[in-house]
Amino acid sequence: MEMQKNYNPQEFEGRIYKDWEEKGYFTATPNDKKIPFTIVIPPPNITGQLHIGHALDETLQDSIIRFKRMQGYEALWLPGTDHASIATEVKIVEMLKSEGISKEELGREGFLKRAWQWKEQYGGRIVEQLKRLGSSCDWTKLAFTMDERCSRAVREVFVNLYEKGLIYQGSKIINWCPCCKTALSDAEVEYSEEDSYFWHIRYPVKGEPDRFVVVATTRPETMFGDTAVAVNPNDDRYKDLIGKTLILPLVNKEIPVVSDDYVDLEFGTGCVKITPAHDPNDFEVGLRHNLEVIRVMNDDGTMNELSGRYNGMDRFECRKRVIEDLNYIGLLEKFEPHKHNVGHCYRCKNSVEPIVSKQWFVKMEELAKPAIEVVKNNSIKFTPERFTKIYYNWMENIKDWCISRQLWWGHRIPVWYCPDCGEVMVVKEDPTSCRKCGSTKIYQDEDVLDTWFSSALWPFSTLGYPEMTPELKYFYPTDVLVTGYDIIFFWVARMIFSGLEHMKRIPFKSVLIHGIVRDDQGRKMSKSLGNGIDPLKVIDEYGADTLRFSLLSGVAQGSDIRFSKEKCESSRNFINKMWNASRFVLMNAEGIEVLPLEKCKLNVCDKWILSKLNSCIKNVTLSMEKFDLGVALSEVHDFMWYDFCDWYIELTKTALYGENQVVKQNTVSVLIYVLSETLKLLHPFIPFVTEEIYQNLPNTTQSIMVSQYPKYNTRKTYKKDLEKMNSVMDIIKAVRAIKVQTGAPNSKKVDLLVVTNNQKLVKDTQNYIQKLAGVNEIKFVSSKQEINEKVVSQILNGFEIYIPLGELVDISKEIERLKSELQSVEGEIARAEGKLKNEGFISKAPKNLVDAEKQKLEKYLGLKAKIMLNLKEYES
RNA sequence: GGAGGCGUAGCCCAGUUGGUCAGAGCGCUUGCUUGACAUGCAAGAGGUCGAUAGUUCGAGCCUAUUCGUCUCCACCA
Numbered sequence: 001m002e003m004q005k006n007y008n009p010q011e012f013e014g015r016i017y018k019d020w021e022e023k024g025y026f027t028a029t030p031n032d033k034k035i036p037f038t039i040v041i042p043p044p045n046i047t048g049q050l051h052i053g054h055a056l057d058e059t060l061q062d063s064i065i066r067f068k069r070m071q072g073y074e075a076l077w078l079p080g081t082d083h084a085s086i087a088t089e090v091k092i093v094e095m096l097k098s099e100g101i102s103k104e105e106l107g108r109e110g111f112l113k114r115a116w117q118w119k120e121q122y123g124g125r126i127v128e129q130l131k132r133l134g135s136s137c138d139w140t141k142l143a144f145t146m147d148e149r150c151s152r153a154v155r156e157v158f159v160n161l162y163e164k165g166l167i168y169q170g171s172k173i174i175n176w177c178p179c180c181k182t183a184l185s186d187a188e189v190e191y192s193e194e195d196s197y198f199w200h201i202r203y204p205v206k207g208e209p210d211r212f213v214v215v216a217t218t219r220p221e222t223m224f225g226d227t228a229v230a231v232n233p234n235d236d237r238y239k240d241l242i243g244k245t246l247i248l249p250l251v252n253k254e255i256p257v258v259s260d261d262y263v264d265l266e267f268g269t270g271c272v273k274i275t276p277a278h279d280p281n282d283f284e285v286g287l288r289h290n291l292e293v294i295r296v297m298n299d300d301g302t303m304n305e306l307s308g309r310y311n312g313m314d315r316f317e318c319r320k321r322v323i324e325d326l327n328y329i330g331l332l333e334k335f336e337p338h339k340h341n342v343g344h345c346y347r348c349k350n351s352v353e354p355i356v357s358k359q360w361f362v363k364m365e366e367l368a369k370p371a372i373e374v375v376k377n378n379s380i381k382f383t384p385e386r387f388t389k390i391y392y393n394w395m396e397n398i399k400d401w402c403i404s405r406q407l408w409w410g411h412r413i414p415v416w417y418c419p420d421c422g423e424v425m426v427v428k429e430d431p432t433s434c435r436k437c438g439s440t441k442i443y444q445d446e447d448v449l450d451t452w453f454s455s456a457l458w459p460f461s462t463l464g465y466p467e468m469t470p471e472l473k474y475f476y477p478t479d480v481l482v483t484g485y486d487i488i489f490f491w492v493a494r495m496i497f498s499g500l501e502h503m504k505r506i507p508f509k510s511v512l513i514h515g516i517v518r519d520d521q522g523r524k525m526s527k528s529l530g531n532g533i534d535p536l537k538v539i540d541e542y543g544a545d546t547l548r549f550s551l552l553s554g555v556a557q558g559s560d561i562r563f564s565k566e567k568c569e570s571s572r573n574f575i576n577k578m579w580n581a582s583r584f585v586l587m588n589a590e591g592i593e594v595l596p597l598e599k600c601k602l603n604v605c606d607k608w609i610l611s612k613l614n615s616c617i618k619n620v621t622l623s624m625e626k627f628d629l630g631v632a633l634s635e636v637h638d639f640m641w642y643d644f645c646d647w648y649i650e651l652t653k654t655a656l657y658g659e660n661q662v663v664k665q666n667t668v669s670v671l672i673y674v675l676s677e678t679l680k681l682l683h684p685f686i687p688f689v690t691e692e693i694y695q696n697l698p699n700t701t702q703s704i705m706v707s708q709y710p711k712y713n714t715r716k717t718y719k720k721d722l723e724k725m726n727s728v729m730d731i732i733k734a735v736r737a738i739k740v741q742t743g744a745p746n747s748k749k750v751d752l753l754v755v756t757n758n759q760k761l762v763k764d765t766q767n768y769i770q771k772l773a774g775v776n777e778i779k780f781v782s783s784k785q786e787i788n789e790k791v792v793s794q795i796l797n798g799f800e801i802y803i804p805l806g807e808l809v810d811i812s813k814e815i816e817r818l819k820s821e822l823q824s825v826e827g828e829i830a831r832a833e834g835k836l837k838n839e840g841f842i843s844k845a846p847k848n849l850v851d852a853e854k855q856k857l858e859k860y861l862g863l864k865a866k867i868m869l870n871l872k873e874y875e876s
Numbered sequence: 877g878g879a880g881g882c883g884u885a886g887c888c889c890a891g892u893u894g895g896u897c898a899g900a901g902c903g904c905u906u907g908c909u910u911g912a913c914a915u916g917c918a919a920g921a922g923g924u925c926g927a928u929a930g931u932u933c934g935a936g937c938c939u940a941u942u943c944g945u946c947u948c949c950a951c952c953a
Contacts, residue, residue: 006915191951198953217953230953264952272953281953341951386880393879393949485948522888522946554889554901559881560946562888566902573915584912634890634900649912657911733919740919746908774910840933841895849895856896 003586003696007572007579009543013688017131020691025705026136028076030474037073038478039065040459041137042491043145045084046122047091050129052517052525052551052563053484055535059548060514060555060629061482062135066684067624068479069136070709076475077136078462080143081123085410085451086180086188086347092118092409108408115409119144129536134544134687136705141471143462145454146411153461154411154454155428157502162426166363167403171293173283174402176355177345178301178315182406183359185450186399187489189343189352198338199323200269202331203229206245206254213238213246213257214333216268218340219278220326221319223248224307226255227291228274233259235270249331250322251308258289277356293356299406301353315353360404360413360447368395371497374506380496381510383627384558387488394489401494403450410448418442456494459507480627481508484516485558512627513558517551520564533563545686546572552685553637555630574637575689578682581645582693585671588656594698595669601662604728604765606670607721609648612639613674618712620681629685636681644674647729654767672697677710727758728765731801734794735773738803741813742792749776753791755783755800762799784869793818793870795863815874822867825860832857 020026030036039061044054061077069075092115093103103111123144130137143150161167175184199220202212213229226248231238241257248255262285263272276286277295286293296307303310303318310318326332343352372395374380375388382388404413416425418434419441425431433440457465459481463472477499483492492511499507518524519531526532538547549571555561602610616639623632648671655667676697683690683704694704735752744750752775754762759780762769766778781787784800791802792814835841835853842850 003912005913007913191949215953219953262953267952269953274953279953281951340953343951389879390948397950489949520888556890564888564902566888569915570901573913576915577913580913580916582912587912631890631892638900645913646917650917653911737919740907743907746910746918771910835895835934838933842933844933845895852896 003579003583003693005580005583007543007576007689009545009688012692013132013134013544016688016691017134020136020703020705021131021139023703025703026077026138027140028074028138028475030470031074034072034074036076036475036479037065037068038076038078038475039480039482040078040462040478041080042481042483042487043080043082043143043455043458044126045087046081046119046126047084047087048122049125050133050535052533052535052538055133055547056514056517056551056555056561057482057484058130058133058135059551060512060627062133062687063548063552063629063684064480064482064512064624064627066136066687066705067709069705070680070683070707072708074474076138076141078141078143078475079127079130079135079137079139080145080458080462081119081126082455083119083144083146083410083451085405085407085448086182086184087451088115088118089407089409090180090347103408111408119146132536132539132544134548136687141462143458145451145458145461149464150454150457150461151411153457153465154449155414156466157457157498158414158449158453159426159428160502161362166366167360167426168363169358169360171356171358172361172400172402173277173280173354174357174359175343175352176299176357177348177350177352178297178299179348179350180345180407181299183357183402183404184345184352185402185452187452188346190346191341191343193339194342196338196340196342197335198268199326199335200333201249201273201326202333203246203249203255203273204331205241206247212331212333213241213271214269215271215273217273218338219275219319220322221303221307221310221315222275222278222296223273223322224251224303224310225275225277225294225296226273227276227286227294228256228258228289230258230260230263230272230274230285230289231270232261232263232265235263235265237270249326249329258285258291260285260288278354280354283356295356297353297355359402360415362401362403364398364400367497367501368398370500371395371493374496374500379506380508383510383512387485387511387513387558390485390488391493394493401450403453404445404447405450406446407448410451411454413445413447413449415445416442417445452490452494455491456498457502459495459499460503465502476503477506478508480510480512482512482514485513486516488513510627514555515558515560518560518562520562520566522562538568542568542572543575543688545575545689549575549633549686552629552633554634557628557630574641575686577645578640579689579693581640581649582675582679582696584649585668585675586696588652589668589672589698592665592668594672595665597669597673600666600669602666602670604721604724605648605651605768606666607718608725609643609670609674611717611719611722612643613677613710614713614716616643617677617681617710621709621712624684633685636678636685640678640682644678648674650772651768654771672699680704680707680710724761724765727761727796727798728768730796731762731799732769732773734796734801735769735775735803738792738794738814739774741817742805743813746774749774750803750806751776752778753781753787753802753804754778755781755802756798758798784866793866795866797859800866815871818867818871818874822864822871825864825867828860829857829864832860 042057044050065075065077096103158167175189177184196218198216198218200214200216201220202214205211205213215229229246231241242259244257245254246257262281274282274285274291276283276291276293294306296304297315298304301315303313305311310321323332344350345352372392375391414426416431418437418439420439421434421437423434423436425435431442434442459478460472460476463469463476465472495507499505523529523531535547546568550567553571616635620632620635623635652667652671655663679690679694691704694700756762762778769775787802790805793802832853836857
């Protein structure tokens with residue numbers, strides 16, 4: 001099979017993926033002879049399609065799972081999608097709106113029908129996109145957070161927690177989104193600083209004309225819900241007011257003045273209006289003082305009948321009107337600009353209202369303790385480690401989790417009420433009648449669960465929980481969870497306490513945190529900026545491997561990465577380089593029987609590249625084990641390009657273009673071996689192209705996907721040959737440099753005079769020196785003095801090389817170079833001497849270091865002498 | 877208010893436990909169609925590692941302070 005000149009991914013990526021899939025390579029089954037390695041995918045939301053951030057997440061996971069699979073683990077990457085309750089519902093409502101329908105018009109049943117259609121469409125699309133990325137997911141286990149399996153798990157968990165008293169219903173202050181008309185958990189609120197005003201309002205004191213208490217507020221529209229004004233008990237200004245009664249303006253309601261430590265003397269006026277129904281702190285104050293909780297706002301953000309004449313008005317309109325009216329009646333003392341943080345719904349971005357509402361909660365205190373413990377005792381490790389602090393911070397200050405949502409798309413809360421006898425049934429199977437009185441009029445709770453309630457169970461619900469299936473037994477706990485730092489609270493933390501509570505075991509051993517993908521200017525990708533990158537377009541243009549390479553190259557754990565066209569291009573260039581190197585190897589291997597390495601006679605170059613390969617394997621494996629994929633990738637990249645292509649391939653040309661068939665066969669065999677091993681190292685990162693090339697190698701019998709990952713072998717490091725080749729390479733580089741610096745034409749071949757006591761090495765490798773450095777004839781001389789003509793020189797470690805000037809034109813440049821070299825050598829000498837003169841260094845530094853320094857000094861002194869000698873000669 | 881990240885070549889970033897680590901890529905300069913590759917090859921230029929002080933025989937790496945920048949958490953009405 002003929003390889004094309006340039007790498008062209010479109011030709012093979014689709015075909016290869018299909019082939020893998022058909023052969024069943026992605027499927028993992030419990031196997032006692034193998035060790036399991038499991039990753040569950042962070043299920044993408046079915047709200048739309050995959051973005052570049054997903055591509056990063058999936059590429060990391062796929063690379064890890066492919067690595068482990070090749071290492072011989074029973075590697076399972078379990079795929080799936082998330083119903084994303086509120087996010088999807090928002091999208092569907094938008095879609096309906098464009099059709100001119102509201103969700104209420106459609107009704108719950110009709111709405112859910114549309115939602116499932118949506119799920120089919122977008123869920124399917126996401127799966128296709130994952131496949132195009134090359135994801136080696138076990139599709140036979142594809143899950144969805146609302147499928148039968150996961151729903152059963154949700155039901156089981158809810159009932160268990162309820163029966164333990166860890167789920168309860170209560171009226172508390174929650175975050176309410178008036179736009180989505182649902183409660184939100186604390187984590188679902190995003191705060192941002194906004195310019196507003198601090199309004200100072202006079203509340204008249206009852207029975208004392210012209211006396212006012214001035215309260216400062218940012219939310220005057222909630223004043224109708226005020227049930228007290230609080231002052232600090234130690235505030236001398238207001239001591240006499242405590243216990244008195246105030247008249248709430250505009251509605252002329254009587255409210256007391258209470259004292260509470262919560263009030264800060266320094267802030268505002270020192271008097272705080274207390275609105276228990278609309279502020280979390282006020283709610284607490286209200287509890288302490290037994291205050292009435294008066295809710296003045298409707299679910300949609302309009303004012304209700306308790307707000308008097310403002311009834312029905314939107315909250316912001318009401319704020320404006322209240323201020324105007326207070327001003328009109330002279331009760332607005334003043335207002336000043338004020339910046340404060342306002343909470344917004346993480347889905348629709350509208351500002352949320354703290355509101356008292358009856359909701360379902362999970363009691364967190366007991367669940368959090370063991371979840372903290374498993375991280376403290378290292379059962380679960382965060383990479384990078386600094387995220388453990390963020391985790392502790394959240395877990396240690398956690399409040400009860402509001403899990404009910406006033407939405408339709410999601411897991412409906414498994415609670416049934418009996419209107420006849422008031423029985424509440426929390427059960428695993430849908431009941432048809434009241435278990436107490438037998439009434440059939442029972443009805444189910446209208447609300448659904450927070451979408452994260454089901455995601456929290458993902459590592460075990462997908463494997464069969466509550467049933468102890470063979471899969472659950474074998475693959476749980478999973479090994480690594482790969483995700484962005486943005487969902488540590490939403491998801492990672494909740495999976496940890498859920499796993500511990502329901503499985504009695506951690507859900508995963510380590511958490512690999514990555515950052516977000518930014519654009520080429522370092523900006524976050526966003527719809528408003530329009531700077532989003534569609535991974536599919538990148539695949540269309542460059543291929544999936546290039547996309548993957550770009551995402552992985554330079555990923556440092558936990559930090560954000562930039563994505564740019566330049567990056568894509570340099571990734572593609574690398575793959576193209578590798579492609580062509582392979583093409584070279586294959587062209588030369590044609591018609592030659594490839595020998596196993598053991599039967600090859602290895603020369604110094606072969607041993608050198610094998611040693612380099614060996615240490616590359618060691619380093620790459622080490623980095624992979626640490627999930628440091630960026631480092632691992634750059635390690636193979638460097639080996640492939642700088643060692644294999646730039647040096648080894650060039651070195652083999654003397655053999656390949658020579659006449660000796662045995663040497664040729666040996667060389668081809670080594671080339672094939674090294675290439676094949678390198679392809680394996682690269683396969684987890686760029687699976688398609690490595691497979692395509694691998695299939696073209698002679699003697700390939702299987703897919704590279706299921707081949708064995710290269711292993712480090714101490715016997716395959718040839719230390720002496722490494723040293724020899726370093727010398728040879730030094731000589732070649734020196735000759736090249738001299739030629740360039742003296743302005744010799746590239747095509748011009750030069751003679752080379754060498755002073756050395758290691759003539760054998762030069763003789764053994766003279767073919768390479770001649771070919772790679774453009775050298776004509778190599779002669780040995782005993783010393784510089786023996787040379788009669790004008791030469792340019794280079795002093796190396798153990799070698800002095802001289803090139804007769806001949807027609808080489810410009811030696812002034814060489815003099816310049818020598819001078820600057822002299823300068824740096826003198827610098828080194830000064831540094832070494834300084835160190836060695838330092839008593840502290842001699843006595844306290846390790847001995848080998850001191851010795852090394854002494855040797856260095858000697859070496860540089862010798863170098864200096866020779867450089868000066870040469871300089872003197874040129875200048876004469 | 878609390879916590880954390882980052883600040884190294886023109887740009888974007890690597891630098892494991894302090895001692896050949898001052899590095900890669902892109903860009904730049906010079907020269908090359910050298911029988912795999914111009915998506916390439918060869919040779920170069922370019923940085924007092926944000927600032928200051930300290931610990932140490934020795935600091936990009938440790939400590940303190942400071943400046944700049946970004947992020948997360950809390951949310952004093």
